[in-house]
Structures are given as C-alpha cells and as structure tokens.
Amino acid sequence: MTDQLDDGCDVVVVGGGAAGLSGALMLARARRSVVVVDAGAPRNAPATGVHGLLAREGVSPAELLARGREEVRGYGGRLVAGEVSAVAREGDGFAVALADGRSVRARRLLVTTGLVDRLPDVPGLRARWGRDVLHCPYCHGWEVRDRAIGVLADGPMAVHQALLFRQWSDDVTLFAHTAPAPTGEQAERLAARGIAVVEGEVTSLVVERDRLVGLRLADGSAVAREALAVAPRVEARAGFLAALGLPVAEHPSGLGEHVPADPTGRTGVPGVWVAGNVTDPAAQVGAAAAAGATAAARINADLVEEDTLRAVAAYRNPFSAAAESRLCELVMGNRRHGL
Numbered sequence: 001m002t003d004q005l006d007d008g009c010d011v012v013v014v015g016g017g018a019a020g021l022s023g024a025l026m027l028a029r030a031r032r033s034v035v036v037v038d039a040g041a042p043r044n045a046p047a048t049g050v051h052g053l054l055a056r057e058g059v060s061p062a063e064l065l066a067r068g069r070e071e072v073r074g075y076g077g078r079l080v081a082g083e084v085s086a087v088a089r090e091g092d093g094f095a096v097a098l099a100d101g102r103s104v105r106a107r108r109l110l111v112t113t114g115l116v117d118r119l120p121d122v123p124g125l126r127a128r129w130g131r132d133v134l135h136c137p138y139c140h141g142w143e144v145r146d147r148a149i150g151v152l153a154d155g156p157m158a159v160h161q162a163l164l165f166r167q168w169s170d171d172v173t174l175f176a177h178t179a180p181a182p183t184g185e186q187a188e189r190l191a192a193r194g195i196a197v198v199e200g201e202v203t204s205l206v207v208e209r210d211r212l213v214g215l216r217l218a219d220g221s222a223v224a225r226e227a228l229a230v231a232p233r234v235e236a237r238a239g240f241l242a243a244l245g246l247p248v249a250e251h252p253s254g255l256g257e258h259v260p261a262d263p264t265g266r267t268g269v270p271g272v273w274v275a276g277n278v279t280d281p282a283a284q285v286g287a288a289a290a291a292g293a294t295a296a297a298r299i300n301a302d303l304v305e306e307d308t309l310r311a312v313a314a315y316r317n318p319f320s321a322a323a324e325s326r327l328c329e330l331v332m333g334n335r336r337h338g339l
C-alpha cells in the first residue's frame with residue numbers, strides 16, 4: 001500500500017518507524033505537505049510486543065506502526081514504500097532520490113532511519129534475536145524475570161549489563177567469551193551480586209523445541225540458560241547523509257554510531273533534522289516518538305520563519321518578481337471571470 005510520489009512537498013520524512021510517523025503526524029496536523037518514505041524494516045520487527053509504552057503496553061510492533069500510518073494518512077500525510085538512496089541540496093531545498101529511480105523535492109528533511117544491530121558472530125544467535133536473545137532489560141526484562149539468564153561479554157558494556165539484568169533475576173551468569181576477564185574491581189562487584197563468571201569462548205547456542213536451553217563452550221561443555229543478553233554494536237542507517245556533509249560519529253555512550261544533533265534534532269546541516277535511534281541509540285519507542293514530534297515542531301517553526309521572511313520581502317517591495325507574478329495571477333483570474 002503506497003501513495004503517489006508527487007514532485008515537491010514541505011517535508012520528506014525518511015523512515016516510517018515510531019520517530020518518523022510521530023514527526024509526520026505533527027507536520028500533517030500543522031497543515032504541512034509531508035511524505036514519509038519507508039523501507040519497512042523497523043528495528044524491533046523480530047519482537048512480539050512493544051513493552052514499556054504507556055497506554056499501548058504489549059502491542060505488536062506491526063500493529064503500532066499500522067495505526068500510526070492510518071493516523072498520518074487521516075491528516076493528509078502521504079506514505080510511500082521505498083528506500084532513500086541519495087539526498088542532495090537543490091536550491092533552497094533538497095532532492096531526495098529513491099533506490100527504485102523515483103525522486104521527490106522537499107524544503108526540509110526529517111531523517112528517522114534508525115540503526116542496524118551488529119550481532120555477535122555466534123552460530124544460532126541471530127535466529128533467536130528478539131525472542132530469547134535480548135539486549136534491553138527495559139524491553140524484555142519482565143518477560144525473562146526469575147529465569148536463568150546469560151550475558152555474553154563481547155564489548156565494554158557486558159559487566160554493566162550483567163549487573164542490570166540482576167535486577168530481574170538472581171540467576172545471572174556472565175560468559176567472558178572473547179572479552180578480557182573482568183578486572184579485580186569488576187569481579188568483586190559481580191561476586192557481591194551473586195553473578196557467576198564462566199571463562200571460555202561461546203561457540204553455539206543450544207536450542208530445543210524452539211527454545212534456548214543453553215550455551216555451548218569451546219571445550220564442548222554446555223551451560224544451561226533460558227535467555228541470553230548481548231550488547232550489539234549499533235550502526236546508524238545514514239550513509240546517504242554524508243553527501244550533504246553530515247557524516248556519522250561515535251556516540252558518547254560507546255554503543256556505536258549516531259548522527260549528532262542538538263536536543264531538538266537539528267543537525268549541523270541547515271534544513272536537516274534527525275530523530276529516534278539514528279541519533280539516539282538508547283531511545284525506546286516512546287522516546288523515539290517524542291523526539292520525532294519535537295523535531296517536527298521545530299521544522300514547522302523553521303518553515304513559518306521562512307514563509308514570513310518571504311512575505312515581508314514581497315510586502316516591502318510589491319513589484320518584486322514574486323509579487324508581480326501574484327498580481328498577474330489575480331489579474332488573469334479576474335479577466336477569466338469577466339471582471
């Protein structure tokens with residue numbers, strides 16, 4: 001289901017997840033012409049429910065977005081299935097090119113393309129992602145409470161993650177895997193919280209009847225576990241912004257990449273805003289939607305300012321080209337009506 005891609009609109013929203021649809025809703029309600037171009041692969045697609053979302057607790061990710069799309073359309077926003085492959089400055093706006101050859105012009109861009117989770121390269125792990133292989137205790141902690149939880153150490157966040165998951169279960173084991181062994185201070189903190197540490201590389205996941213039951217180690221032994229927490233490095237889906245002079249940068253949290261912006265989503269490139277996981281890798285659905293709405297309000301204010309400046313210029317100089325053409329339209333219209 002995809003709307004017509006006409007030439008030209010106030011705002012193109014690149015990405016139709018929580019951040020993009022929320023931004024589009026605000027813009028459409030502000031009577032802006034808005035087109036959402038969405039490749040249809042939200043980050044949480046493998047999950048069965050969205051948790052920690054007030055008034056929509058547990059809704060399926062697909063249903064949440066379907067409702068959002070309906071709301072955007074209800075105010076005249078257009079939704080186009082497709083992938084943006086390039087953006088370029090064109091006059092005082094942007095030319096947005098899609099991978100399938102279509103294009104559209106926009107006065108402003110709201111980029112909400114999210115991120116890619118680079119999962120640890122352990123056989124069997126990817127197939128369990130979003131089910132019993134998890135990353136975020138606030139998304140899934142309740143669902144695995146009191147279970148046997150493993151934490152795979154392949155990055156700097158592992159000890160922190162093990163201590164966090166301990167809030168949901170008193171049976172947490174940290175698998176040292178490919179990371180250096182915990183430091184003396186870390187080992188003390190883990191021991192104090194009753195978190196076991198297992199040395200040795202994890203070589204595969206043990207799955208029975210479509211459920212995780214353990215982790216296999218390089219020495220052939222297996223440790224029983226019902227859930228596994230990982231901390232994937234994140235990569236911002238924003239390669240197409242580099243041509244505008246907006247490269248990705250390391251996020252200060254150490255989680256991976258992001259597109260830097262101020263707290264309202266305004267980037268260093270005039271006319272380009274970002275919201276959601278593409279700029280804030282830790283944002284959950286509610287935070288991503290809020291950021292999209294904030295950025296949309298700022299974009300509308302920016303367009304109001306531009307419209308006002310143009311109107312003032314025409315007002316001061318009624319014989320400017322724009323004013324002349326408006327006068328011409330009026331005269332021609334009057335003539336057509338025999339006035």
Ligand SMILES: Cc1cc2nc3c(=O)[nH]c(=O)nc-3n(C[C@H](O)[C@H](O)[C@H](O)COP(=O)(O)OP(=O)(O)OC[C@H]3O[C@@H](n4cnc5c(N)ncnc54)[C@H](O)[C@@H]3O)c2cc1C
Pocket residue numbers: 014015016017018019020037038039040041042043044045046047049050051052053082083084085112113114115117129130138139140237275276277278283284285286288
């Ligand atoms: C397994 C898992 C479970 C999760 N569970 C929860 C949970 O229970 N509760 C919670 O609050 N959060 C949860 N999250 C986090 C949640 O996924 C994010 O907060 C949310 O997806 C961020 O929304 P977003 O709009 O920034 O990005 P996304 O939802 O990822 O949406 C980005 C959209 O942009 C599109 N796109 C990308 N590139 C392009 C392009 N070039 N052109 C056009 N479109 C493009 C994508 O296809 C996608 O549709 C979970 C995450 C994971 C990985």
